[in-house]
Amino acid sequence: MPHVAIADQTSELHDPRSFITKYIWSQDHKVIAIQYALTAIGVGLIALVLSAMMRLQLGFPDTFDFITPNAYLQFVTMHGMIMVVYLLTALLLGGFGNYLIPLMIGARDMVFPYLNMLSYWTYLLSVLILLASFFVPGGPTGAGWTLYPPQAILPGTPGVDAGIVLMLVSLAVFIIAFTMGGLNYVTTVLQARTHGMTLMRMPLSLWGIFTATVLGLLAFPALLVSAIMMALDKLIGTSFFMPAIVSLGEQLDYTGGSPILFQHLFWFFGHPEVYIVALPAFGMVSDVLAVHARKNIFGYRMMVWAIVIIGFLSFIVWAHHMYVSGMNPVFGYFFATTTLIIAVPTAIKVYNWVLTLWRGNIHLTVPMLFAIGFIFTFTHGGLTGLFLGNVVVDLPLSDTYFVVAHFHMVMGVSPIMVLFAAIYHWFPLVTGKRLHDGLGKLHFWITFLGTYAIYLPMHYLGFLGVPRRYFALGSTDFIPESAQTLNASITVSAIVVGLAQLIFIFNLIWTLRKAKPCSPNPWGAASLEWQTPNVPPRHGNWGQKLPTVYRWAYDYSVPGITSDFIPQNISEDAVIRDAETSGDVDDHSDKGSHT
Amino acid sequence: MSLNFFRTLQEKPWLQPDAVLPERVMDRSDINPKKLPLIVFLGIVSVFFFLFLITFLARSQYPDFQALAGETWQPFYHPQQLWINTGLLLIACVALQVALMATRRQNIHTAQIALCLALLFTLQFGAAQLLLWRHLYKLGFYMASNPANSYFYLLTALHGLHLIGGLFVLVPVILRSFGFFRPATTAPQQRPLQPPRQQQLQYSLELCALYWHYLFVIWLLIFFFNASSPAVYKTLAALCGY
Numbered sequence: 001m002p003h004v005a006i007a008d009q010t011s012e013l014h015d016p017r018s019f020i021t022k023y024i025w026s027q028d029h030k031v032i033a034i035q036y037a038l039t040a041i042g043v044g045l046i047a048l049v050l051s052a053m054m055r056l057q058l059g060f061p062d063t064f065d066f067i068t069p070n071a072y073l074q075f076v077t078m079h080g081m082i083m084v085v086y087l088l089t090a091l092l093l094g095g096f097g098n099y100l101i102p103l104m105i106g107a108r109d110m111v112f113p114y115l116n117m118l119s120y121w122t123y124l125l126s127v128l129i130l131l132a133s134f135f136v137p138g139g140p141t142g143a144g145w146t147l148y149p150p151q152a153i154l155p156g157t158p159g160v161d162a163g164i165v166l167m168l169v170s171l172a173v174f175i176i177a178f179t180m181g182g183l184n185y186v187t188t189v190l191q192a193r194t195h196g197m198t199l200m201r202m203p204l205s206l207w208g209i210f211t212a213t214v215l216g217l218l219a220f221p222a223l224l225v226s227a228i229m230m231a232l233d234k235l236i237g238t239s240f241f242m243p244a245i246v247s248l249g250e251q252l253d254y255t256g257g258s259p260i261l262f263q264h265l266f267w268f269f270g271h272p273e274v275y276i277v278a279l280p281a282f283g284m285v286s287d288v289l290a291v292h293a294r295k296n297i298f299g300y301r302m303m304v305w306a307i308v309i310i311g312f313l314s315f316i317v318w319a320h321h322m323y324v325s326g327m328n329p330v331f332g333y334f335f336a337t338t339t340l341i342i343a344v345p346t347a348i349k350v351y352n353w354v355l356t357l358w359r360g361n362i363h364l365t366v367p368m369l370f371a372i373g374f375i376f377t378f379t380h381g382g383l384t385g386l387f388l389g390n391v392v393v394d395l396p397l398s399d400t401y402f403v404v405a406h407f408h409m410v411m412g413v414s415p416i417m418v419l420f421a422a423i424y425h426w427f428p429l430v431t432g433k434r435l436h437d438g439l440g441k442l443h444f445w446i447t448f449l450g451t452y453a454i455y456l457p458m459h460y461l462g463f464l465g466v467p468r469r470y471f472a473l474g475s476t477d478f479i480p481e482s483a484q485t486l487n488a489s490i491t492v493s494a495i496v497v498g499l500a501q502l503i504f505i506f507n508l509i510w511t512l513r514k515a516k517p518c519s520p521n522p523w524g525a526a527s528l529e530w531q532t533p534n535v536p537p538r539h540g541n542w543g544q545k546l547p548t549v550y551r552w553a554y555d556y557s558v559p560g561i562t563s564d565f566i567p568q569n570i571s572e573d574a575v576i577r578d579a580e581t582s583g584d585v586d587d588h589s590d591k592g593s594h595t
Numbered sequence: 596m597s598l599n600f601f602r603t604l605q606e607k608p609w610l611q612p613d614a615v616l617p618e619r620v621m622d623r624s625d626i627n628p629k630k631l632p633l634i635v636f637l638g639i640v641s642v643f644f645f646l647f648l649i650t651f652l653a654r655s656q657y658p659d660f661q662a663l664a665g666e667t668w669q670p671f672y673h674p675q676q677l678w679i680n681t682g683l684l685l686i687a688c689v690a691l692q693v694a695l696m697a698t699r700r701q702n703i704h705t706a707q708i709a710l711c712l713a714l715l716f717t718l719q720f721g722a723a724q725l726l727l728w729r730h731l732y733k734l735g736f737y738m739a740s741n742p743a744n745s746y747f748y749l750l751t752a753l754h755g756l757h758l759i760g761g762l763f764v765l766v767p768v769i770l771r772s773f774g775f776f777r778p779a780t781t782a783p784q785q786r787p788l789q790p791p792r793q794q795q796l797q798y799s800l801e802l803c804a805l806y807w808h809y810l811f812v813i814w815l816l817i818f819f820f821n822a823s824s825p826a827v828y829k830t831l832a833a834l835c836g837y
Contacts, residue, residue, distance in 0.1 A: 256659035552608035
């Protein structure tokens with residue numbers, strides 16, 4: 001792949017001068033990344049509060065008057081949509097993608113900085129449109145985050161007037177924002193890598209972010225298509241998805257559309273979306289594990305292949321979300337098979353993470369704790385995915401809390417574990433200060449153990465047959481009364497975990513205000529983003545001269561080398577060797593011969 | 596390209612430290628830097644239209660779907676108007692290609708004339724599409740009255756939006772070819788790799804020509820889908836497994 005002039009420009013790009021161009025209408029990828037991250041975390045906190053309200057209702061029914069059945073459904077919907085799209089996608093790709101891509105490949109900025117800025121402001125607009133739906137008559141939509149027609153746009157569902165329209169518009173705007181950002185990420189990775197940075201020398205974080213971006217660019221159009229068609233069904237009265245239907249005793253004008261068609265479109269987006277969130281997390285956790293275990297990542301090539309294969313497979317498994325909608329058994333068989341196949345590359349990744357730790361020099365720092373926590377939560381969440389991938393097991397479990405527990409473990413908690421690992425890991429790079437260790441560990445243990453206190457019993461509730469999405473259970477013969485006790489305990493755990501996030505926010509603020517600057521590369525990381533002349537990196541990242549890359553990003557604990565890591569931009573001649581052992585380390589193949 | 600990618604995936608990065616592979620170090624300032632992003636973008640747009648057309652096929656198999664062609668009383672039984680519009684867009688595409696080739700031969704005057712023709716015929720196409728809409732509307736084919744109509748209006752509207760997006764690029768390129776919007780003179784040493792004006796025009800025209808050819812292909816698909824008979828839909832849907 002060719003380099004583009006932008007990577008080699010010696011003059012600084014679009015030099016910002018005033019406060020506004022530097023921090024608000026900024027075209028610097030680092031500032032845009034922070035804007036993305038703060039917006040995403042802000043809106044994520046709203047979604048966290050919504051989940052707490054849902055839990056209050058479930059744990060202590062008939063206690064809180066302001067949680068009406070309608071409000072409950074609205075909380076469920078907004079919580080799901082915000083967390084999946086506006087928090088996780090935006091934070092992982094808009095936040096970390098923006099920050100890490102140019103630094104890790106040795107570029108001065110994204111290839112199209114202006115488009116990048118536009119991407120953030122469009123994203124902010126989509127968030128504002130979404131939040132506006134809280135303030136319109138009828139409130140936000142309560143159709144569930146999957147927005148299935150016909151109920152999403154028929155009376156009886158909360159927010160059927162303005163709420164659903166705002167949701168669809170907001171999603172469309174978000175997709176435009178993502179496309180602008182995604183074009184930038186892909187082009188930058190392919191065309192702006194610095195000298196010596198081959199694709200296979202990129203850290204796995206970048207492979208994850210890059211593949212996830214490609215997935216997003218191909219999958220989000222499906223959501224856009226379904227949003228456009230549903231908006232037309234709602235506003236103009238077309239019948240793309242709306243069947244001939246009687247609503248509230250009245251025959252509507254809709255003629256015979258197909259709600260299943262919407263489900264196919266939605267999940268053609270929705271399943272890759274899982275991996276849009278998971279792949280960057282896979283990548284970043286690999287880097288965190290390697291750095292803090294002082295060992296090269298086990299099976300780098302296999303990890304890259306697994307990311308690419310998972311990305312491909314994620315497009316042919318979508319209908320496993322639709323087993324209960326009914327389908328030709330042959331299709332069910334096909335989708336169950338592909339779903340189980342996708343577990344193979346995923347399992348390879350889990351083994352490689354564990355094998356990276358094996359005989360590593362493990363430093364139990366806060367990022368490492370979160371990374372190891374991720375291996376646990378992801379394995380547990382992934383295993384229940386194998387249950388649900390089978391049609392016969394899915395049918396009875398699909399509408400129960402088992403599914404809620406499964407997807408929260410696998411794509412809620414797990415990416416968030418990695419996000420915390422990544423924030424604790426890269427915070428010194430972004431700010432020049434290290435987050436407080438003790439507070440970080442407290443935050444980790446409450447979050448990690450609390451997660452299990454919430455979601456393990458939830459699997460059990462699912463086995464009992466407790467249905468999800470219900471505002472209140474009422475009295476049902478097959479559900480014992482003890483289920484309510486369990487629900488109450490889950491609620492208490494959830495609130496404790498929610499409050500524990502305040503420790504994290506306090507830690508952020510305290511560190512920014514009071515902590516002393518730390519050393520420029522406190523973890524001793526070998527990848528390029530830590531090798532900038534200034535930490536935090538200045539505008540243009542690399543000073544006058546772009547770095548040259550001589551090696552991959554995982555040269556840790558190389559035998560015979562004095563330092564326990566070799567940065568990517570250190571040439572073989574510049575490496576300082578132990579005097580007595582320098583004779584027998586010429587052959588580098590011993591470092592990675594396991595692949 | 597894809598072979599290259601598979602070869603790349605087989606590299607063993609932990610071997611050969613120091614190997615700075617020479618072909619990846621060159622400046623390659625002769626490569627059009629915006630071509631890759633445009634191709635990626637058109638890929639995304641392709642997915643977008645592809646999904647619409649797939650749902651079109653699926654939806655066409657439901658009993659309430661009344662195709663716009665196939666029977667004598669349907670508006671596209673004789674789709675002359677569609678052929679005329681196709682011709683207009685085709686001329687615009689050819690004109691852009693001529694402009695591009697003229698620029699490569701440094702023949703700026705021919706390029707200017709061809710560019711103006713391209714713009715003219717693109718606008719003609721847009722106007723003709725609007726007339727087509729009005730014609731159908733007068734015949735009583737409203738957007739919501741049948742899914743076939745809905746798809747026709749929706750797909751042509753999206754194609755129109757795609758075209759308007761292209762105009763936002765084409766019009767400045769035309770103005771620049773006539774000497775407007777000269778970039779503010781920057782000291783050459785500050786922007787050493789800035790391509791000269793001629794080359795810049797050529798780069799822009801390469802992108803525009805690609806975009807317009809793409810628009811034309813999409814239009815052909817939309818034409819085909821809207822002017823086919825129910826039997827064709829049935830065959831295609833059967834091939835897709837519906």
